[in-house]
Amino acid sequence: MGTLSVRALRVLRPLLPALSRSRAGRSLLLARLSARPAAVQPGIALAEMRGYASTPAMDRLLFQLAYREPDLGAPKGLFREPLVIGWGRDDRICPPSQARRALALFPDARLHWFERCGHFPQWDAPEATVRLILESTGSSADEPTTQGEWAPPPPRRGAADPSSTGGEPLRRTG
Numbered sequence: 001m002g003t004l005s006v007r008a009l010r011v012l013r014p015l016l017p018a019l020s021r022s023r024a025g026r027s028l029l030l031a032r033l034s035a036r037p038a039a040v041q042p043g044i045a046l047a048e049m050r051g052y053a054s055t056p057a058m059d060r061l062l063f064q065l066a067y068r069e070p071d072l073g074a075p076k077g078l079f080r081e082p083l084v085i086g087w088g089r090d091d092r093i094c095p096p097s098q099a100r101r102a103l104a105l106f107p108d109a110r111l112h113w114f115e116r117c118g119h120f121p122q123w124d125a126p127e128a129t130v131r132l133i134l135e136s137t138g139s140s141a142d143e144p145t146t147q148g149e150w151a152p153p154p155p156r157r158g159a160a161d162p163s164s165t166g167g168e169p170l171r172r173t174g
Helices: 003-021 023-030 042-054 057-067 096-105 126-136
Strands: 083-088 109-114
Touching (some): 003 023, 003 042, 003 057, 083 096, 083 126
16 A cells, blocks of 8 residues: 555545445455455545545655665564564565565565465455464463474465476575
8 A cells, every 4th residue: 555545545535435345346445455445444545545545644654665764574582472574475565576575674584475366365264363362462372482494485276387486585484
C-alpha cells in the first residue's frame, strides 16, 4: 500500500461499499495485500480500505516508511519471549527475498512461511495465523520455538525443481 494507492482509495471512497461486495472489486482493491483477494470477506475488505482511506496517520506512516532511517533491528538476546516473523510466500509489499535481511536484523527470530498468502496472512490463512500466534505465545505450544541453522524454505507444492525458484529466501529451522 503506497501513497498513490491511498490517494486512489480516497477518490474511490464512495464506491468502496460496492467494490468490496464484488469479487472483481476486491481483487482490484486488495491485489497487493492478499494472495487471494477475491476470497477476502466483503466486510473485512470494506473496513480495511475505509481505514486506509480515512486514517490521518496513513500519509505520515507512508512517508516514514519511505524516508526514515533504516531499521536497526534488535541485538541477539534482547527478547525474553520468542520472536516469530510470519511471512506470506506471495507477499507483494515485502517480497520474500527480504526475509534474509529481516532475520539478520532480528537474530533471535524464527521465520514462519505462510503458503499461498500475501502481506496479510490473517486474511488468506486466518486459522493458520491464529494457530501460529497461540503456539508462539505459549498458549498452545505443540512445538518449541528455537533458533537454528539456515535452510531453504520448503518447495512450493507442485514445484518441479526447488532450485528453480529464482533465489528464494532462507529460513531458520528448529
